[in-house]
Each structure stands twice: as structure tokens, then as C-alpha cells.
Amino acid sequence: MNELAIRIRGAVKRYGPITAVNGLDLAVPYGTCVGLLGPNGAGKSTTMKLLTAQAIADEGEIEVLGFALPEESKQARAECGVSPQLDNLDVTLTVEQNLLVFAHLYRVGRHERRAAIERSLEIANLKDRRDSRVDKLSGGMRRRLLIARALVHRPRLLLLDEPTVGLDPQVRQELWALIDALRAEGTTILMSTHYIEEAQRLCDTVLIVSHGRGVAAGPPAELVAEHAGREALEVYGPPDKLAETEAAARAAGFRTRRTGTSVSILGIDGAAGDVPQGERRPANLEDVFVLLTGEQID
Amino acid sequence: MLVREIINYSSYWRSATFSSTVEPTIYLLAFGFGFGSLVSKIGGYDYVQFVGTGTVATAVLFSSAFPAMFGTFVKYQFQRTYDAILAAPVDTEELVTAEALWMATRAGIYGCVPMLVAIAFGLDPRFAMLVVPLIAFLAGLGWACFGIAVAGFAKSIENFSYIVSAVLTPLFLVAGTFFPLDRLPHWARVLAELNPLHHCVELVRHAAFGWHATDPLRVGALALFALIVWRVAIYAMQRKLVD
Numbered sequence: 001m002n003e004l005a006i007r008i009r010g011a012v013k014r015y016g017p018i019t020a021v022n023g024l025d026l027a028v029p030y031g032t033c034v035g036l037l038g039p040n041g042a043g044k045s046t047t048m049k050l051l052t053a054q055a056i057a058d059e060g061e062i063e064v065l066g067f068a069l070p071e072e073s074k075q076a077r078a079e080c081g082v083s084p085q086l087d088n089l090d091v092t093l094t095v096e097q098n099l100l101v102f103a104h105l106y107r108v109g110r111h112e113r114r115a116a117i118e119r120s121l122e123i124a125n126l127k128d129r130r131d132s133r134v135d136k137l138s139g140g141m142r143r144r145l146l147i148a149r150a151l152v153h154r155p156r157l158l159l160l161d162e163p164t165v166g167l168d169p170q171v172r173q174e175l176w177a178l179i180d181a182l183r184a185e186g187t188t189i190l191m192s193t194h195y196i197e198e199a200q201r202l203c204d205t206v207l208i209v210s211h212g213r214g215v216a217a218g219p220p221a222e223l224v225a226e227h228a229g230r231e232a233l234e235v236y237g238p239p240d241k242l243a244e245t246e247a248a249a250r251a252a253g254f255r256t257r258r259t260g261t262s263v264s265i266l267g268i269d270g271a272a273g274d275v276p277q278g279e280r281r282p283a284n285l286e287d288v289f290v291l292l293t294g295e296q297i298d
Numbered sequence: 299m300l301v302r303e304i305i306n307y308s309s310y311w312r313s314a315t316f317s318s319t320v321e322p323t324i325y326l327l328a329f330g331f332g333f334g335s336l337v338s339k340i341g342g343y344d345y346v347q348f349v350g351t352g353t354v355a356t357a358v359l360f361s362s363a364f365p366a367m368f369g370t371f372v373k374y375q376f377q378r379t380y381d382a383i384l385a386a387p388v389d390t391e392e393l394v395t396a397e398a399l400w401m402a403t404r405a406g407i408y409g410c411v412p413m414l415v416a417i418a419f420g421l422d423p424r425f426a427m428l429v430v431p432l433i434a435f436l437a438g439l440g441w442a443c444f445g446i447a448v449a450g451f452a453k454s455i456e457n458f459s460y461i462v463s464a465v466l467t468p469l470f471l472v473a474g475t476f477f478p479l480d481r482l483p484h485w486a487r488v489l490a491e492l493n494p495l496h497h498c499v500e501l502v503r504h505a506a507f508g509w510h511a512t513d514p515l516r517v518g519a520l521a522l523f524a525l526i527v528w529r530v531a532i533y534a535m536q537r538k539l540v541d
Binding site for chain 1: 377378379381382383384385386387388389539540541
């Protein structure tokens with residue numbers, strides 16, 4: 001028995017001249033929540049599609065729940081739940097009908113179907129809206145329904161592609177609570193996100209993805225400690241002063257990053273003596289993210 | 299997969315039923331009475347009855363090829379339904395087959411409407427007419443797969459107008475629905491034998507007026523057409539849906 005729910009080795013996926021995934025490695029142990037964190041266009045969604053064989057890798061090995069892809073993808077998909085980035089609910093159907101259709105597609109037995117749908121409605125807190133047509137639901141409810149739909153057959157593995165993209169902070173928190181509850185029950189989860197806070201809160205380990213390959217992996221706290229140190233110093237000021245501060249800090253051997261309005265000098269906790277004026281704060285995953293995926297969006 | 303369609307269908311059956319049955323019926327009435335007042339008999343049949351049996355094929359086409367083209371395109375491009383379905387343990391072949399079977403079933407039912415109208419206007423019912431839903435189903439299967447394949451190859455929904463104008467309209471007009479083909483030049487008659495819609499028209503007409511010896515060949519032609527476009531549709535959708 002393999003102890004990994006997902007194992008990707010050296011996956012490459014090209015679309016014409018663009019290489020979306022470029023030698024990506026990923027390991028998701030059973031019972032953990034792993035986050036793929038990266039900027040838009042880093043290859044997160046393509047990686048998710050590789051896992052359901054909706055894209056076929058040009059190179060590399062992919063195993064999901066012990067099944068080799070793409071050959072055995074159907075067996076793997078039967079035990080996976082997928083919540084896509086783009087909402088693809090049937091808008092003309094009710095909440096309950098959407099779940100019923102997927103209970104059929106996932107071949108939930110006739111006698112268990114009723115209970116499976118009830119359970120999904122319960123998890124997603126949509127019992128009161130079971131008879132509402134999907135196009136009458138709010139964005140947050142639709143997202144919850146997408147997750148409920150992915151859970152209707154009690155999958156061993158849940159794939160969440162940007163589960164909270166485009167939602168209000170309140171709604172996002174609601175979804176975090178939902179995902180966290182699933183995680184607590186021991187569901188294995190792979191989620192992609194470009195929200196750093198989301199990865200930091202929900203994921204046991206994070207793989208930071210840039211230009212189609214992983215650039216760092218580990219628990220969020222360890223990544224922060226390793227790449228950004230314990231504390232950072234925020235120095236605010238007009239642009240020319242920021243440039244000056246940045247140059248001076250780099251000359252003194254510090255790693256820095258821009259935040260837009262300030263320069264963050266990382267790993268300032270170990271520094272003695274002459275440091276510029278600024279606000280000290282704990283280093284965070286965002287520092288690591290920007291350091292590793294580059295300051296500029298290409 | 300079929301279940302999705304059936305549940306979904308409950309939400310839009312009125313408009314679908316309307317367009318699939320009312321349009322051929324209007325053709326039937328317009329040609330039947332408009333033209334029928336000029337030509338009362340054609341090939342030995344009452345013109346209304348001639349058109350009434352012919353427009354079964356029109357109803358089949360309208361309830362299979364058109365929904366297949368537009369429905370399929372909308373479902374993968376705008377609603378992304380197929381992305382959701384392929385994430386479940388369903389493959390492209392099952393998806394295309396289920397869609398086509400469902401549309402063919404509808405075509406089998408809608409196809410009978412013009413004939414029922416013709417019966418109301420004096421066409422004599424025969425037992426052989428009971429196979430008309432089956433003929434309509436088989437023809438509908440081919441046209442549904444044809445529509446799915448077109449949607450699979452189309453880059454945008456505007457491309458459909460080429461197919462409608464350049465392929466479907468000529469096939470629809472030169473199928474023997476509104477006028478018999480035996481006066482056409484030889485080459486046109488040879489081409490008509492390649493038109494699946496023509497075989498559907500002839501089979502329905504023979505069911506109503508008496509079988510011909512060549513009818514099994516026509517059934518074979520419809521089955522062959524369905525088989526080929528079915529595989530083409532799977533290929534087209536596979537290419538579209540799986541990168």
C-alpha cells in the first residue's frame with residue numbers, strides 16, 4: 001500500500017509553445033491538506049487538470065490513489081471529488097437536482113443516494129435551499145454547492161481548484177471553516193490557491209509553484225523560517241528613499257522585497273546595531289511567496 | 299449521464315417540444331395546402347400525405363442536429379457542464395453516446411408528430427407505421443452525432459451558419475420531402491442516395507404506403523451513417539475536452 005494519495009514525478013505539459021507545467025514534482029500523503037501556491041499562470045490549474053486526466057501530461061509519471069494516470073484515471077476519478085475553479089453547476093436545476101445528477105454520475109447506489117444527498121446538503125449548510133434553482137443562489141452558496149457536489153460519493157481525495165477565488169472575505173471564511181472541518185475528519189485534500197492566507201491557514205504543507213515547477217515545499221511555518229527568517233522590518237517612505245534603503249540593506253547582506261508601499265527587510269531579527277527605522281513584524285508566507293516567485297508579474 | 303439530461307429536460311421541455319414539432323408542422327401545412335392546391339397528386343399520393351410523411355425527417359433533423367450543435371457548444375463553452383462530468387468517472391465516449399441517445403429518443407417521439415397531423419388530415423393509419431419512431435430514432439442518432447461532431451470541430455458558434463447553409467439546408471431540401479427526386483437529373487439522384495435524410499424520408503413514406511425491396515439497404519445506410527458520425531463525434535469531443 002502506497003502511503004501517498006497523489007504522486008507526481010517530473011510532469012511536463014506543453015500547449016504549443018507554452019510550457020504550462022515544467023517538471024513538477026508533488027507528493028500528497030493520505031490524511032493531509034496540501035496547497036499549491038503560486039501566482040496566476042504558474043501552472044496550478046493545469047496540474048489539477050492532469051490529476052483528473054482532463055489534460056494528458058507530455059512527460060512524467062502521475063499516480064492518484066495508487067492508480068497510474070492516464071490509463072487508470074477512471075478508477076481514480078471514481079474516488080476523487082473535484083471542485084473546479086470555474087463554476088460549472090447546472091444553473092437551470094435546483095440544488096438538490098445538481099447533487100442527484102452527480103450521485104448518479106459517481107454511481108452512488110440507489111439505496112444510499114438519498115442519504116448521500118442529505119449528508120452533502122448538511123456539510124455545505126444548504127438544507128434550506130435544496131429547492132432553489134442554482135441561478136438564484138449567491139456566489140458563496142454556489143461555491144459551497146460545488147464542494148458539496150464533490151463530496152456526494154464520500155471521496156477519499158478532494159481536489160479544490162481555487163476554492164475561494166472572487167469571494168468576499170466573510171464568504172471566504174465560511175468556506176475555510178467548511179474545508180477545515182473536512183480536513184479534521186481526515187479527508188485528503190489538494191487545493192490550489194493564490195491567496196497566501198488561505199494556504200497558511202488550511203494547509204499542512206505547501207508547494208510553491210512558479211513557471212510550472214515547484215520551487216519550495218514544506219509546512220508553511222518552516223518555509224517562512226527557512227526563507228524569510230523570524231522577523232521582517234517594514235520601511236516606508238517615498239520611492240527614492242525606498243530604493244536607497246533597499247540598496248543599503250542588500251549591501252549589508254539582507255534579503256528584501258517590495259510590498260508596493262514599503263520595502264521589507266527580511267531576517268532582521270539576527271541583525272545587530274545599525275538598522276534603518278521601521279516597523280518590525282513577524283515574517284510571513286507572503287514574504288516567501290514573493291521572494292521565490294519573483295517580484296514582478298510577467 | 300442520461301439521468302442528467304432527463305432531469306435537465308424537465309426544465310426546458312416546453313420550448314424544445316415547441317420548436318421541434320411546430321416548425322415541421324408549419325412546413326407541412328404550408329406546403330401541404332399552399333402547394334397542394336396546385337398539385338393535388340404526386341407519385342400517386344395526395345400531396346398532403348406525401349409531405350406529411352416527408353416532414354417526419356424534417357422533425358427528426360430539427361430535434362437532433364440543431365439541439366446537438368447548439369446544446370453541445372453551449373454546454374462545453376459557456377456552462378462547462380462537460381468539464382464537470384469528465385471530472386467524474388465518465389469518459390468522452392460515454393458522454394457523447396448518452397447525449398446522442400437522448401436526442402435520438404426525443405427525435406423518435408417528435409418525428410411522429412407530422413405523421414399524426416397527416417393522419418388527422420386523412421392519411422390512413424397502417425400497422426407498419428409503428429416502426430416510424432424506430433426509423434426516426436435511428437436517423438436522429440446519426441444527426442445528433444453529426445451535430446455533436448460539428449460542435450466539437452467548431453471554433454465559435456458563428457461557424458454553425460456555414461454548416462446550416464452549406465450542408466443541412468441542401469440536404470433538407472433535396473431529401474424528397476417536398477418533391478419527389480425521380481425527375482431530377484441522374485447525378486442529383488445519385489447524390490441523394492448519399493443523403494441520410496433522403497433514406498429517412500423514403501423509409502417513413504414506405505412505412506405509410508408499402509415497403510420496397512430496397513428498404514433494408516436504406517436502414518443499413520442510416521445505421522452506417524450513425525456509426526461513422528458517432529465515432530467522429532467522439533473523436534471531435536475528445537480533442538475538444540481533453541488537452
